[in-house]
Amino acid sequence: MSQKENNILLGHGSGGQMMHDLIENVFIKHFGNTILNEQADSAILPVSSEEIAFTSDSFVIDPLFFPGGNIGKLAVCGTVNDLAVSGAEPLYISVSFIIEEGFPMSDLEIIVESLASEAKNAGVLVVTGDTKVVNKGKCDKLFINTSGIGLIRKKDRYISKAFNIKTGDFIIINGTIGDHGMAVMNARESFNFKSAVESDCASLNKLIREVIDKSTIKFMRDPTRGGVATVLNELAGKIQLGIEIDESALPLDKSVEAMCELLGFDPLHIANEGKVLFVAGEQDGFKILEVLKNNELGKKSAIIGRVVSDHPGKVVLKNQTGGRRIVDSLAGDQLPRIC
Amino acid sequence: MKYIDEYRKKDLILSVSEKLKSISTKAIVLMEVCGGHTMAIHRFGLLSLLPPTIRLISGPGCPVCVSSQLFIDTAMAYSKVPGVIVTTYGDLIRVPGSTTSLEKERASGGDIRIIYSVLESLGIAKKNPDKSVIFLGIGFETTAPATAAAILQAKRENITNFFVLSAHKVMPPVMEALVKEGVIIDGFIAPGHVSAITGTAIYNDLASVFGLGVVVSGFEPVDMMQSVLMLAVQIESGKSKVEVQYQRVVNSEGNKIAQQMLNEVFELRDDRWRGLGLIAKSGLKIRDNLSSFDAEKHFTVEVPESSEPKGCICGQILRGLKTPVDCGLFGKKCTPSEPVGACMVSGEGTCATYFKYRS
Amino acid sequence: MCLAIPAKVISVNGVTALVTIEDVEYTASLLLLDDVNPGDFIMLHAGFAIQKVDADEAAETLQLLQDEVNNRPDEFKP
Secondary structure, eight states: OOOOOSBOOGGGGSSSHHHHHHIIIIIIHHHOOHHHHTOOSSOOOOOOSSEEEEEEEEEOOSSSEETTEEHHHHHHHHHHHHHHTTTOEEEEEEEEEEEETTOBHHHHHHHHHHHHHHHHHHTOEEEEEEEEEEOTTSSSSEEEEEEEEEEEOGGGGGGGGTOSOOTTOEEEESSOSSHHHHHHHHHHSTTOEEOOOOOOOOOOHHHHHHHHHHSOOSEEEOOOTTHHHHHHHHHHHHHTSEEEEEGGGSOOOHHHHHHHHHHTOOGGGSOOSSOOEEEEOHHHHHHHHHHHHTSGGGTTOEEEEEEESSSTTOEEEEOTTSOEEEEOOOOSOSSSSOO | OTTTGGGGOHHHHHHHHHHHHHHOOSOEEEEEOOHHHHHHHHHTTGGGGSOTTEEEEEOSOOHHHHSOHHHHHHHHHHHTSTTEEEEEEGGGTTOOOSSOOHHHHHHTTOOEEEESSHHHHHHHHHHOTTSEEEEEEOOOTTTHHHHHHHHHHHHHTTOOSEEEEEOOBOSHHHHHHHHHHTOOOSEEEEEHHHHHHHOSGGGHHHHHTTOOEEEEEOSSHHHHHHHHHHHHHHHHTTOOOEEESOTTTOOSSOOHHHHHHHHHHEEEEEEEETTTEEEEEEEEEEOGGGGGGBHHHHOOOOOOOOOOOTTOOHHHHHTTSSOGGGOTTBTTTBOSSSOOSHHHHSTTSHHHHHHHTOO | OOOEEEEEEEEEETTEEEEEETTEEEEEEOTTOOSOOTTOEEEEETTEEEEEOOHHHHHHHHHHHHHHHHHSGGGGOO
């Protein structure tokens, strides 16, 4: 076994002994399981005759480390959540690294450890992966791609189709909005604001499973890049009904609110990484709220609006002073490379 | 948030709105000249709380919108000069120049950095002694003192690679120009934070010479409604004076330190306002004895022939003669994601505000 | 660009002051304002303290407005 290097070198991506050592000493060390340990070119996975959900996500976040997490944790949450909001139970993920030459080994280890820990937390296995190293300057420190597979039970298949949504249905969210975007922005820019805002980055599959098992939802999606506004606009367009949000009902962390005031941002357009929007009938809506509030990841849940027959295809915000205004999808790039 | 939430209370807003409806008899047009006011009016839906007799129009209150095409094109040209770091407030990053934008130049490799405070530019200059750091100075009297302070600080610390391209402007001349031009205005809602710096004497002529009421307003919905009420009361009683609604921040003297610094660093010059043409003594130029910090004196760049985009009526919108909905491009060819004119790009431009807060 | 926000002064350190808006901290420049003390509120604009907030004036304005509402409580229920 060769001596442990301090930095990633081009040789670590070359396929030879150095790469072998990197895989053994860093990746297998943290991710190891019977499937992965086989180290075959493809992971052979036992599945039943249900439908498979499959998703892929790449993570190019800058900075790599931010309050509340790092790119490793995010790489799991993002993919797990994409599967979970489709109604699937996330099972397996692949993790591919593109690493810039010179990247500190110690940072890689911390990130991999976080990734492994989050995978364990979410109950998914890392079963395959890839490593590439590129010359200095050819990628910005570290990019990660995770692809994930989950199983969808027949009874949950309807969830991603947005059927049966009617006027009067509730829109519910499991907590405060804009935390992730603001936390990352604080960590990245030289603006020099200090706040305790942390990314809300979290795997939501267990929370979602609880909600699905104990109630009936009509639709759900996670508001990542583009924020709550973008997801709701997509939904309104899909169902050709209107959506009305109540500004005073939006859960908002005070520091996030202050940062938005300071910099002129709209929290509805800022990325979240630990939030899910549910649409449900009124009765189910109250039940869902109850389930959410009893969960660690849903303490600040709230019913934020309803589906309405007015202004089909559009999202309207009723603000605290009684006025109404249209809420658009995010135009342009409020904050680049936020996930 | 303290000193904000209290001024957003619905019952207070409605109370002022009721009072306004009860006293207003004359049909009047009030103009605000501050992007922050434009935003507040639309964000909080205040137009629906006004009686039909009162019309609020937006004037040239967005510093980005009124900056000339030449300034924007010069900024882009600077970003292409090797060894230059362009630092700017975020508002400018997507403004379209004649051929490109700072955002596009950044994508092509230009070193363009968004900062929150001009002092960050100084920091960047100190950290990069082999580069030239150019700061894009836009803004009215609220923001110009910060630039002045930065230049004086740079002088104290002997920083020789920090430069400012000044497009700073002052408000009163353009307010008077609009009145002289014949734009129908019965009263002005004056910018609260400009006035925090300048004090209120700058509006005296508007009241005494032109007979127009001026109320210096804060930015929360209660502030704005109260300012409209104060103006309506004046006009209904045939008076015209300068009053301050925003008393918690504005006093008649203003900020003397800031005024002094402005005077030390800048002098007035005739300046071109986009859509309004040349307005005498309305721009701030860096004084000759500080010309070592003046980007215009140091960098010669080639700038494309300035062209106003076809069909864009920003000029008339900035004068309050038309509203965004009168523009054929509004919401169709010109949107926040694909802006044609500056009024749409800047977050507080009239068109961007109308679009964002349309109902 | 007009964005100026009231911030509370926590401590003063020569030409800078540590200010907070809710829990967000910022080191503001005092190059444009003097006689600033911990406990004061200032208007923060583009990284500078540009003016102080007069607590008495603020209270007075609000009280007048509130009195109006209190005199006719039923009309202005939110």
